[in-house]
Amino acid sequence: xxxxxxxxxxxAQTLNIVEDKWTLLVLHxxxxxxxxxxxxxxxxxxxxxxxxxxxxKTLEENGLIKAQLYSEHPPRYExxxxxxxxDFRHVFNAIIIxxxxxxxxxxxxxxxxxxxxxxxxxxxxxxxxxxxxxxTIK
Numbered sequence: 001x002x003x004x005x006x007x008x009x010x011x012a013q014t015l016n017i018v019e020d021k022w023t024l025l026v027l028h029x030x031x032x033x034x035x036x037x038x039x040x041x042x043x044x045x046x047x048x049x050x051x052x053x054x055x056x057k058t059l060e061e062n063g064l065i066k067a068q069l070y071s072e073h074p075p076r077y078e079x080x081x082x083x084x085x086x087d088f089r090h091v092f093n094a095i096i097i098x099x100x101x102x103x104x105x106x107x108x109x110x111x112x113x114x115x116x117x118x119x120x121x122x123x124x125x126x127x128x129x130x131x132x133x134x135x136t137i138k
Contacts (some may be wrong), residue, residue, distance in 0.1 A: 017062045022047055026055045027085065028092055030065055035078045064088065094121055 005012035018024050025044055029035075034043040041052060056079060059065045064085035067077040081088075097120065099106040109118050123132050 017058065017064070020055075022051055023055045023058060024092075026052065027059060027064060027081075027088055030059075030079050030081060030085070031089060031092065035080065036070075036076065037079075040079075059085070097121060 004016045018027070022044070026040060026047075029040055029043045034040050037052070037056070040056075041047065041049065044052065056065070056067075059079075060067060062084075063082055065079045065081055068080050070076055070078050093110045096106070096108050096110050097118075100109060100118075111117065112119050123135055124130070125132050
């Protein structure tokens with residue numbers, strides 16, 4: 001990847017992991033069940049194989065996925081999301097909701113399973129047990 005942001009900022013440190021156009025797509029495909037190298041390669045065509053390998057390695061090194069052996073002869077691995085990787089679903093959902101609001105050609109929605117209505121993002125205070133509108137970043 002092109003380089004690291006070397007300052008103490010949540011967004012900058014996250015971008016050090018997911019800064020290029022492929023990393024989030026690889027993680028999202030694993031989240032959606034394309035969890036073998038071949039499955040990822042097919043789902044993300046035309047991703048170059050060296051780029052796919054590097055992105056998988058980056059995600060593993062940063063603890064978002066782990067490789068799990070599923071065939072010994074020949075050795076084959078599937079990629080499993082860790083808890084840290086699973087928490088990225090909130091990022092994906094926020095991107096999907098935002099893109100549906102502002103971009104043309106987006107065809108996915110985040111739906112409530114029970115009634116199939118679109119959902120929106122709200123913030124919840126764990127201390128007060130309340131939904132909040134007045135948030136600040138400190």
